[in-house]
Amino acid sequence: MQDRKKILGIIFSNMHDEMLRELTEKRTMASVPFGGRYRFIDFTLSSLVNSNIQSVGVITKSNYQSLMDHLGSGREWDLARKREGLYILPPFGNAGVSGIYRGRIEALAGIMGFIKHSDARYVVLADCDTICNYNIKTILNEHIEKEAEITAVYQRKELNAQNCRDATVFSCNESGRITDVMINPGIQGECNVSLNLMIMEKALLERLVTENMSRNLFSMEKDVLQAKASAMRLYGYEYKGFCAKIDSMRDYFDANMMMLNKEVRDELFINNGPIYTKVRDDMPAKYGLNSKVTNSLIADGCMIEGEVENSVLFRGVTVGKGAKISNSIIMQDTSIGEKSVLNYCITDKDVTIKDNRMLMGYLSYPVFISKASVV
Amino acid sequence: MIRKKEWIAMLLAGGQGSRLHVLTKNLAKPAVPYGGKYRIIDFTLSNCVNSGIDTVGILTQYQPLELNEYIGNGQPWDLDRSHGGVHVLSPYQKATGSDWYRGTANAIYQNIHFIEGYDPEYIAVLSGDHIYKMNYEKMLDFHKAKNADCTIAVITVPWEEASRFGIIAADEDSRIFEFAEKPQKPKSNLASMGVYIFSWKKLKKYLEENERDQNASKDFGKDIIPAMLADGQKLVAYPFEGYWKDVGTIDSLWEANMDLLDPKVPLELHDPSWKIYARNPVMPPHYVGEEANVQNAMIAEGCNIFGTVDFSVLFAGVTIEKGAVVRDSIIMPGTVIKSGAVVQYAIVAEDVIIGENCVVGMRPEQVENKDDWGIAVIGAGAKLKAGSVVKPKQMIDADRQEE
Numbered sequence: 001m002q003d004r005k006k007i008l009g010i011i012f013s014n015m016h017d018e019m020l021r022e023l024t025e026k027r028t029m030a031s032v033p034f035g036g037r038y039r040f041i042d043f044t045l046s047s048l049v050n051s052n053i054q055s056v057g058v059i060t061k062s063n064y065q066s067l068m069d070h071l072g073s074g075r076e077w078d079l080a081r082k083r084e085g086l087y088i089l090p091p092f093g094n095a096g097v098s099g100i101y102r103g104r105i106e107a108l109a110g111i112m113g114f115i116k117h118s119d120a121r122y123v124v125l126a127d128c129d130t131i132c133n134y135n136i137k138t139i140l141n142e143h144i145e146k147e148a149e150i151t152a153v154y155q156r157k158e159l160n161a162q163n164c165r166d167a168t169v170f171s172c173n174e175s176g177r178i179t180d181v182m183i184n185p186g187i188q189g190e191c192n193v194s195l196n197l198m199i200m201e202k203a204l205l206e207r208l209v210t211e212n213m214s215r216n217l218f219s220m221e222k223d224v225l226q227a228k229a230s231a232m233r234l235y236g237y238e239y240k241g242f243c244a245k246i247d248s249m250r251d252y253f254d255a256n257m258m259m260l261n262k263e264v265r266d267e268l269f270i271n272n273g274p275i276y277t278k279v280r281d282d283m284p285a286k287y288g289l290n291s292k293v294t295n296s297l298i299a300d301g302c303m304i305e306g307e308v309e310n311s312v313l314f315r316g317v318t319v320g321k322g323a324k325i326s327n328s329i330i331m332q333d334t335s336i337g338e339k340s341v342l343n344y345c346i347t348d349k350d351v352t353i354k355d356n357r358m359l360m361g362y363l364s365y366p367v368f369i370s371k372a373s374v375v
Numbered sequence: 376m377i378r379k380k381e382w383i384a385m386l387l388a389g390g391q392g393s394r395l396h397v398l399t400k401n402l403a404k405p406a407v408p409y410g411g412k413y414r415i416i417d418f419t420l421s422n423c424v425n426s427g428i429d430t431v432g433i434l435t436q437y438q439p440l441e442l443n444e445y446i447g448n449g450q451p452w453d454l455d456r457s458h459g460g461v462h463v464l465s466p467y468q469k470a471t472g473s474d475w476y477r478g479t480a481n482a483i484y485q486n487i488h489f490i491e492g493y494d495p496e497y498i499a500v501l502s503g504d505h506i507y508k509m510n511y512e513k514m515l516d517f518h519k520a521k522n523a524d525c526t527i528a529v530i531t532v533p534w535e536e537a538s539r540f541g542i543i544a545a546d547e548d549s550r551i552f553e554f555a556e557k558p559q560k561p562k563s564n565l566a567s568m569g570v571y572i573f574s575w576k577k578l579k580k581y582l583e584e585n586e587r588d589q590n591a592s593k594d595f596g597k598d599i600i601p602a603m604l605a606d607g608q609k610l611v612a613y614p615f616e617g618y619w620k621d622v623g624t625i626d627s628l629w630e631a632n633m634d635l636l637d638p639k640v641p642l643e644l645h646d647p648s649w650k651i652y653a654r655n656p657v658m659p660p661h662y663v664g665e666e667a668n669v670q671n672a673m674i675a676e677g678c679n680i681f682g683t684v685d686f687s688v689l690f691a692g693v694t695i696e697k698g699a700v701v702r703d704s705i706i707m708p709g710t711v712i713k714s715g716a717v718v719q720y721a722i723v724a725e726d727v728i729i730g731e732n733c734v735v736g737m738r739p740e741q742v743e744n745k746d747d748w749g750i751a752v753i754g755a756g757a758k759l760k761a762g763s764v765v766k767p768k769q770m771i772d773a774d775r776q777e778e
Contacts, residue, residue, distance in 0.1 A: 036660035037676075075450070262679065265659055274657040279451075281652050283644035284411030284675040284689075285661065286636075291670055299660035300412075300676055301645060313660075316645075 005144075007136060008120035008202060009048040009056035010111075012104065013041060013067055015127045015196065019166050019247050022368045023348070027066040030058070030128040032252075033331050033349070035259045036299040036312050039070050040128040040246070042277045043268075048124070049077050050273030051136035055084035057114055059107050061091055061100060070278050077276045089114060103218035108209045115206060123205050125220075127196040131255050132243035133272040136199065139237050143199050146176065148235035150204070152225065153197040155239050159188050163247040168194035168221050170236045178234040181226040192236060194221075195245060242267045253346065253366050256312045256329050259297055280315055290321075306336070320355065327363070345369065378458055380493040382515060382572075383430040384423050385486070387479050388416060388503040391437045394624045397754035397772050398724055403435060405503035406442040407628070408707045408725070410635055410644065411675040411688050414445060415622055416503040417653045420452045420461070425649050426511035428499065430459030432489055434482045436466055436475055445654060452652045464489060478593030484582040495575050500595065502569040506631050507619040508642070508649055514613045515572055521549065524577045524608040525600070528570035528615050540566035541596045543612050551610040556596045565612060568619055571595065577608065618642040629722055629750050632688045632705045636671050656691035656708070666697060675708075682712070690725075704736070713761070720767065721751040727773075729753070730761035737767045 013030035023032045030041035041058070048056055056079060060067060067088075073079075074086030091100055092110045101107040104125070108115065115123070122143075124136055134153075143151040154170050164184065170192040171180035208224055217223035225234065242264055244255035258264050269275050282301030287293070292307040301316035306323035313319075314331045320338035328345040336342065337355035344361030347353070348371040357375050361367035369375060392404025399407060405416035416433075423431050431454060435442055442463070449461030464486050466475050476482035483490075483500065490498060497518065499511055509528070518526040529543050542561045544553040553562065581599050585591050591598045603610060618641050622628045634640040644651055658677025663669055668683040677692040682699035689695075690707045696714040704718050709726040712718060716729045721736035729735060736751035749768030753759070756773040765771055 259659070260662065262662065265662065269659045275659070276657055279655040281451075281650050281655070283651075284673045286645075287669050287672045287674065289671055293663040293669055294667060295663070295665045297660045297662050298674070303645070 004121060005137075005140060006120040007051070007053050007122045007124055007140065007199070008115070008118045009053045010108070010115075010123060010125050011041065011044055011048075011056060011058045012107065012125070012127050012196075013058050013064065014061035015104075016129045016166055016247070017063075019129070020249060020252055022249065022370065023252070024063070026063060026371060028060065028062075028064050028128075031064075031066040031070050032246075033314060034131065034252075035256060036297045036314050037280075038275060038277050039067075040131070041067070041070070042275050043131050043133060044126045044128050045071075045077050045079075046273065046275045047132070047134050048126070048136065049079065049276065050133065053124070053136065054079075054081070055087075055118060055120065057087040057089050057111060059089050059111060061107070064088075064090065072278070076278055087114060101218070103223075104220035105209055105212045105223065106218035108205070109213045109218075112206070112209065115202065118202065120202055122199055123202045124197070124199045125205075129246050130195050130197070130243055131246065131268070132195075132239070132241060133268050133275060134197070134239060134241065134243070135272060139197075139199055142237055143235070146235050147233065149233040150198055150200040150225070151235045151237050152178065153195045153237045153239050154192040155195055155243050155245065156190055157193040157245065158190050159193065161188065162250055163245075164188060166247050167191070168196070168225070170194060172236040176235050176237070178225070178229055178236050181221065181229050183221050183226065192238070193245065195239060195243065197239075241272075249346075249366070249368070250364065253329065257310070257327075259312060260295055260310065282315055288321075291319075306338075314349075328366075348372075351375070377492065377494045380430055380459060380495050382428060382497040382499060383432070383459070383490065383493050383495045384428045384499040384501055384511075385483055385490070386416070386419055386423075386431055386433045386501045386503050387482060387569075388433050388442065389436040389476055389482060390502075390504060392504070392623060395628065396625065397752055397770050398625075398628070398722070399438070400754060400772065401438055401441070402755075403438050403442045404623070406445055407622070408690055409506065409622065409628070410632060411673045411690055412656070413651060413653045415506065416442070416446075417452075417651055418506050418508065419501050419503050420454070421649075421651045422507075422509050422511060423499075423501070424452050424454060424652065426509075428511065429454065429456055430493055431461045432486060433461065433463045433503070434476065434486065435463055436482075439463070439465055447654075451654045459493065462489065478598075479595045480582055480585055480591075480599050481593035483578075484586050484593075487579065487582070490575065498573050498575045498578060500571040500573065504623060505569065505619060505621055506642070507568070507615075508617065508646075508651070509570065509615060509619075511570070511572070514570070517613050518572045518574075518611070521611045522609065523611040524574050525603055525610045526572045526613050527551065527554075527600070527610065528568040529565040529612045530568050530615050530619050532564050532566045534561070534564050537561035537564045537566065541569075541600075543567055545612040549611045549613070551604065551612050554596070554600045554604060554610075565614075567596070568615060570615075577603075625722065625750050625752055629705060629720075633686065633703070635673055635688065636686060658691055661689075664697070667695075682714070703738075707755075721753065721765070723753045724755040724757075726756050727753050728758045730759045730763060732761055733759050733763045733765070735759075735765040742767060 013028045017024040079086035169182045285302040288305035299315040303318045305321045306319040316333040322339040334351045336353045340357040344366045347369040350372040352374045388405040392399040448455045454461035661678035664681040674689045675691040681697040682695040694711045698714040699712045704721045707725045713731040715732040718735040742748040752770045754772045
């Protein structure tokens with residue numbers, strides 16, 4: 001029997017890249033490392049899989065080598081299937097179109113064949129800048145109940161000078177209907193901030209894409225949500241669970257530090273189903289004599305002989321004797337020499353910090369050390 | 376049509392491991408957890424894959440359920456192949472009757488059809504009970520260079536322990552002239568590691584002969600090797616140097632885990648060129664809390680540590696509450712140690728709950744009579760009420776609730 005509520009997932013892997021410029025220089029937003037062993041896309045992809053979605057397309061644009069490497073055949077998400085599963089959709093260039101899209105609508109136009117081929121009734125569009133573990137089924141149920149044409153998910157969030165650069169804000173009436181859409185309004189205070197997660201019938205999406213492309217309109221926010229707010233039944237769904245939307249390096253830093261909270265970890269990693277990621281087959285973390293670790297998240301393969309506090313250590317990090325790491329995010333395979341001191345630092349993958357180095361940032365401005373640097 | 380393979384491996388995983396008591400009550404010995412994220416069989420399986428063997432038959436018959444599920448399609452070891460790969464071989468019914476595996480040689484004999492399906496030149500017969508990293512490909516090269524019929528891997532053991540092993544005496548050209556299973560007066564201290572390479576045609580002949588002998592015990596060490604020696608076949612000893620440990624007893628399982636914390640022990644798990652593969656838990660990194668104190672430990676994903684951990688190995692998803700102390704112990708997946716509990720010199724199996732202020736095990740120096748001291752063991756799924764005391768050497772079985 002055909003599943004009347006079958007959903008097709010589409011993930012945009014390159015949206016908002018410029019918001020984390022340091023981290024997305026050599027990778028997509030989707031493949032930014034997070035939380036000791038994950039990449040951003042793991043949260044979106046696992047949410048979809050935990051919501052029992054069998055077919056997911058990932059739209060790529062540029063720098064997507066690391067993403068391809070991470071996703072592989074989709075086996076870790078149980079998406080390596082004969083029927084459906086994971087589809088990586090690289091830019092499709094031909095004589096007329098360069099393949100590099102200018103907005104969501106144009107990106108979707110490039111994968112129209114993939115969308116049309118699916119037998120799902122609904123389609124969910126998601127980005128990779130949110131750290132959460134949501135269930136699409138509950139959102140779909142509300143979508144059906146309200147007879148909405150498009151349901152867009154938002155979160156109540158405090159906007160400040162830093163994170164309002166990339167925010168779409170909804171105004172909703174009491175029934176939840178979206179009455180106004182503001183794109184990067186530059187306002188501050190608590191708002192209904194879009195999580196760039198929306199659901200609609202696939203047939204509607206196909207129509208909207210064709211219609212907008214014929215008028216050379218390619219922005220989902222401007223040309224669909226904003227332009228049709230009054231003409232269509234647009235509803236907002238407030239997501240009340242844990243969700244960290246990453247719009248700046250500060251957000252990135254804070255969200256990593258939130259992982260040190262057990263309630264947050266339980267909600268994100270356990271209660272709503274697991275977050276899957278690529279496995280690495282490393283040994284469990286090893287603690288040496290006189291190691292001292294407090295309030296930190298430590299991944300497999302780490303070897304700790306020094307001190308670590310209030311930090312997140314990714315897989316395969318080594319901390320030498322007498323070193324002290326505080327308030328830092330240390331990515332995969334970073335090696336920290338003896339007696340080095342790091343405070344408020346973010347080191348990208350494969351960084352080497354030699355012995356007796358001292359690096360100090362500040363909460364509002366963590367020091368960032370780019371991939372494979374030697375200090 | 377048969378597509379030929381140069382060699383395949385047969386892994387003997389049928390043993391009950393009765394000396395591990397409650398730990399193997401519902402679990403085959405090769406599936407016993409080891410080293411924070413592994414199971415014993417991961418070492419042999421990873422050795423196979425890293426040595427270039429892509430076809431492995433695993434012979435099971437004792438409590439195979441969890442082992443079968445763990446092996447699955449072999450994907451974690453890269454053994455999900457379209458030709459070959461890993462196969463779990465349990466005893467099955469045949470037209471001429473059915474039988475359990477009666478000894479190691481009989482187990483291979485009953486699967487001759489499986490082996491012949493790959494028409495191998497050589498066959499590696501391995502046991503799934505040991506912790507070691509070994510390149511079988513080098514051993515195969517040795518087997519070929521010596522033009523041998525059978526090559527047995529050997530390791531030098533202390534003289535005083537030699538009577539626990541199959542002892543081999545070989546000449547300076549490595550040729551074996553005597554094999555004695557657990558001899559009372561060993562003539563050498565070269566022990567068989569239970570790792571054999573045979574030229575398949577030879578082995579097949581001896582298996583068939585052994586099968587016809589009604590009185591034979593159908594065992595490699597007792598029948599096949601002595602028969603080949605008696606016939607003047609060429610058996611050679613391949614010397615292995617490095618870490619090798621049988622984890623067949625509570626004490627040796629405990630020691631083998633503790634060896635991982637000793638920087639002097641040559642068993643490196645963090646070795647990109649010789650990875651030990653295992654099924655990975657889907658869990659976040661482990662968390663070490665504000666007042667926690669962790670030293671000399673190995674800790675897997677998903678743990679939450681708020682207490683003290685010293686000289687211990689913690690498997691995935693273990694919780695150590697505030698004020699709890701774990702020393703010189705092995706805590707298997709999903710176990711919770713509640714606040715105020717003290718666990719010392721103990722092996723605690725999966726999904727156990729140790730209640731508040733429980734005392735499990737003791738340090739050897741705290742015990743007056745040394746004979747009363749030993750590792751305390753808590754079986755899988757046991758729930759200890761708050762304040763319970765488990766003495767050294769004591770074993771708690773989940774089905775027999777604690778006294």
